Amino acid sequence: MSDEIDGANGYVYVSKTLVVPEDVTNINFQIKADTGDGSTGKKYIYYVDDVTLVQDTLRCTIGDAKLYKLGETGERELADYTDMTEGVRIFSVTNVENVTTKNHNFAVIAAVYSGNTCIDVNVSNNVVASGETKEEISVTVNIPTGIIEGSIKTFIWDLNTMQPYKKPVKILYVGNSITQHGPNESIGWYGDWGMAASSRDKDYVHTLSSYVNQDQVALDFKYINISQFERSFWDTSGFDKDVKFTTLKDYADIIIFTFGANVDITEHDFNISDYKKIIDYFDPNSRAKIILGSTVLTPSTIVQTIENTALEYGYPYVNMNDMVDAKFFPTKEGFFENASQGVLNHPGDEGMKEMADRLWPKLQKELYKLGLIDKLP
Numbered sequence: 001m002s003d004e005i006d007g008a009n010g011y012v013y014v015s016k017t018l019v020v021p022e023d024v025t026n027i028n029f030q031i032k033a034d035t036g037d038g039s040t041g042k043k044y045i046y047y048v049d050d051v052t053l054v055q056d057t058l059r060c061t062i063g064d065a066k067l068y069k070l071g072e073t074g075e076r077e078l079a080d081y082t083d084m085t086e087g088v089r090i091f092s093v094t095n096v097e098n099v100t101t102k103n104h105n106f107a108v109i110a111a112v113y114s115g116n117t118c119i120d121v122n123v124s125n126n127v128v129a130s131g132e133t134k135e136e137i138s139v140t141v142n143i144p145t146g147i148i149e150g151s152i153k154t155f156i157w158d159l160n161t162m163q164p165y166k167k168p169v170k171i172l173y174v175g176n177s178i179t180q181h182g183p184n185e186s187i188g189w190y191g192d193w194g195m196a197a198s199s200r201d202k203d204y205v206h207t208l209s210s211y212v213n214q215d216q217v218a219l220d221f222k223y224i225n226i227s228q229f230e231r232s233f234w235d236t237s238g239f240d241k242d243v244k245f246t247t248l249k250d251y252a253d254i255i256i257f258t259f260g261a262n263v264d265i266t267e268h269d270f271n272i273s274d275y276k277k278i279i280d281y282f283d284p285n286s287r288a289k290i291i292l293g294s295t296v297l298t299p300s301t302i303v304q305t306i307e308n309t310a311l312e313y314g315y316p317y318v319n320m321n322d323m324v325d326a327k328f329f330p331t332k333e334g335f336f337e338n339a340s341q342g343v344l345n346h347p348g349d350e351g352m353k354e355m356a357d358r359l360w361p362k363l364q365k366e367l368y369k370l371g372l373i374d375k376l377p
Helices: 204-214 236-241 272-282 300-313 349-369
Strands: 031-034 040-044 057-062 068-070 077-081 087-098 106-114 117-123 133-143 150-158 169-175 219-225 254-257 289-293
Touching (some): 087 106, 087 150, 117 133, 169 204, 204 219, 204 349, 236 272, 254 272, 254 349, 289 300, 289 349
Parallel strands (some): 057 087, 068 087, 169 219, 169 254
Antiparallel strands (some): 031 040, 077 150, 087 133, 106 117, 106 150
């Protein structure tokens, strides 16, 4: 008796169940697998004698049929199953929706442990791709004889990163034109990102976010320019009139605030309570990790208020008000040929990178506190 099973990239995906008649006590069979290069060879051959009949197959549904929105919610480890009685187990995740916008394909993986040693890894045949919804993803495990103490750890597995799925950390950047500014031809600014970076990927928001990705942390980030409200900082009621702001309330796990350059203190003093009111708008339940920062455009009186707020509430603070070296600013050429002096007063590519580099150690510490990185440099 023989059975051919398809495989790919060195894995063998076993999707067939061999039913053994009750009167059979000895059986030999072989598995042929695709070696990954298109050829078929006898890569795996098993000879099984004295077959122990498995009377039942136990089906284990992970998550109690709740909706797993991959890229939005979910757990790194789905279950730790400890019944190591010999036999077949089918682990299933039901109602899986992949809401990631990038090309991320997810499967279910089951690792079999004898004691603390991994002795087998099984991957589901079916996957859910970006934008797909599937009623079920299943992986089959055959527990061998002789395991006295062990477990089966099941994960949702990202086939693109070859890492267990991690719930993305949500980071919100709250700033002004250095964070994001739409195109304005009248001042010679044509971007839709942090003024005055030469491209989107070179502003401090996207540079800092790239550092997070390089650290193998799944990331979902957003950014908002609140400059129109800096000028009326004492009244945050205007936030609720704009859906851009309301959708960001209680959104983030970490919030980085760099606003302050446009605060107008002609009619009102800007105090700690004013700054905290804006923090609390975006973090109404006080659950987010908060990082405060000044910029080269922040007036010294406002810098002092930001520093005092950080001191009073124990927030990490990053000073970027001293970045006055000419190398941190763009020159009136190329992309900035028609730029006004107002545009040129903003950090250029070097200045944006310096901002990201200064913020990164503080952000790393917050990621560590959240358990998203294993150690600090």
